[in-house]
Amino acid sequence: ETGVTQTPRHLVMGMTNKKSLKCEQHLGHNAMYWYKQSAKKPLELMFVYNFKEQTENNSVPSRFSPECPNSSHLFLHLHTLQPEDSALYLCASSQRLGSGVDTQYFGPGTRLTVL
Amino acid sequence: GQNIDQPTEMTATEGAIVQINCTYQTSGFNGLFWYQQHAGEAPTFLSYNVLDGLEEKGRFSSFLSRSKGYSYLLLKELQMKDSASYLCAASDSNYQLIWGAGTKLIIKP
Numbered sequence: 001e002t003g004v005t006q007t008p009r010h011l012v013m014g015m016t017n018k019k020s021l022k023c024e025q026h027l028g029h030n031a032m033y034w035y036k037q038s039a040k041k042p043l044e045l046m047f048v049y050n051f052k053e054q055t056e057n058n059s060v061p062s063r064f065s066p067e068c069p070n071s072s073h074l075f076l077h078l079h080t081l082q083p084e085d086s087a088l089y090l091c092a093s094s095q096r097l098g099s100g101v102d103t104q105y106f107g108p109g110t111r112l113t114v115l
Numbered sequence: 116g117q118n119i120d121q122p123t124e125m126t127a128t129e130g131a132i133v134q135i136n137c138t139y140q141t142s143g144f145n146g147l148f149w150y151q152q153h154a155g156e157a158p159t160f161l162s163y164n165v166l167d168g169l170e171e172k173g174r175f176s177s178f179l180s181r182s183k184g185y186s187y188l189l190l191k192e193l194q195m196k197d198s199a200s201y202l203c204a205a206s207d208s209n210y211q212l213i214w215g216a217g218t219k220l221i222i223k224p
Contacts, residue, residue: 004157042119042214043158043202056211090157098210101146101165106157 003027004107006091012113021076021110023091031097032074033104034066037088050097081114117141119215121203126221127193135188135201135218143208147179147186150202158202198222
């Protein structure tokens, strides 16, 4: 148990569906991250929030929409996804962005399949 | 560009020692992280190096050479539960982590 939870753990959706992924951290951290992990590829950083403010959007398509209502919760809203978006979506948190030894702690991920 | 290289897969024997190498090229450098990820699970933090040299933590040690852009993770007295992927990540000038694709370590009895 790393203190970061994600729901759902598995999600199958059609290309026209709308769904949301949820992440919650119980570590008192101020930075939260969304990553995409595809087989045999490096983790791809999608979004970063520091003290609820979005600080990074790594050219992510608009069909992915993040929301961070407070420092403990992070959502990823999904709509009109493509089959190539099928992957493991990982949430992580850290104490605060901008510190060298700012260790990120990960949730177990949501395995997303787009049909 | 920024890049991390690490072997795709390695095989070792239970009880032995294995060294997983990682080379990095980043815009600025604020440290090197190693994570362990078992199949279907979250990556978990193993080590952080920002100064040159060897950091030992039980059976696991991590080494960094900043001048060479090189790090390795050394695992001693291998156990079956060490079968996992090992991810190398370098922190760049903006403290963003640049990730390698991971090294899948297979332990054989």
